[in-house]
Amino acid sequence: MSKMSKTILVNVDRCLGCWTCSLACKVAYDLPVDEHRLYVRTIGGGGVDVPAGQWPNLSMKWMPVYKTSCIDCRGCSSTDDMPYCVYNCTTEALTYGDLDDPASPAAREMTRLKNMGYHAYELSAWEGTKPGVVYLEKGL
Structure with missing residues (x-):
C-alpha cells in the first residue's frame, strides 16, 4: 500500500452508489457530459445496479473508481480544502488526508476501520x- 502525502x-x-462524488467533480470543473474523472462501479451481477445471486439471496455494493484523469484537487476554502468528491459525499464513504499524520481524518479513519476488521x-x-x-x- 503506497502512502502519499494526501490520500482518498x-x-x-x-457507498450507496448515488454518484454524488462524480457529479460534484463534474460540476466543479464544468466537465463535458461524456467526461467523468471518477465513476461508480457496481459490484454485483456484472452490470450497472445489477445484483449478484438469486432471490432471496441477492448482494450488491458500489465503489467510486478514480480515473487517471483525476487531478487530485484540493477543493477550495468553502470545502475546507477537501476534494469536491469527498466534501459532497452524502454517506461519508470518502475521507481525505495524510496517512502519515496520525491526526489527519484519513489516518484516523484507516485506523478505526482496520481495528474493525476492514482490509x-x-x-x-x-x-x-x-x-x-x-x-x-x-469481509474480503
Missing part, C-alpha cells in the same frame, strides 16, 4: 485508475 480513502461498505487495498494500475486511492472493505 473509500469505505466501500458505506485495505488499491486497484491495479492496469485498470487505468489513479494511484494512491485506498479502498477499505470488510
Whole structure:
C-alpha cells in the first residue's frame, strides 16, 4: 500500500452508489457530459445496479473508481480544502488526508476501520485508475 502525502480513502461498505462524488467533480470543473474523472462501479451481477445471486439471496455494493484523469484537487476554502468528491459525499464513504499524520481524518479513519476488521487495498494500475486511492472493505 503506497502512502502519499494526501490520500482518498473509500469505505466501500458505506457507498450507496448515488454518484454524488462524480457529479460534484463534474460540476466543479464544468466537465463535458461524456467526461467523468471518477465513476461508480457496481459490484454485483456484472452490470450497472445489477445484483449478484438469486432471490432471496441477492448482494450488491458500489465503489467510486478514480480515473487517471483525476487531478487530485484540493477543493477550495468553502470545502475546507477537501476534494469536491469527498466534501459532497452524502454517506461519508470518502475521507481525505495524510496517512502519515496520525491526526489527519484519513489516518484516523484507516485506523478505526482496520481495528474493525476492514482490509485495505488499491486497484491495479492496469485498470487505468489513479494511484494512491485506498479502498477499505470488510469481509474480503
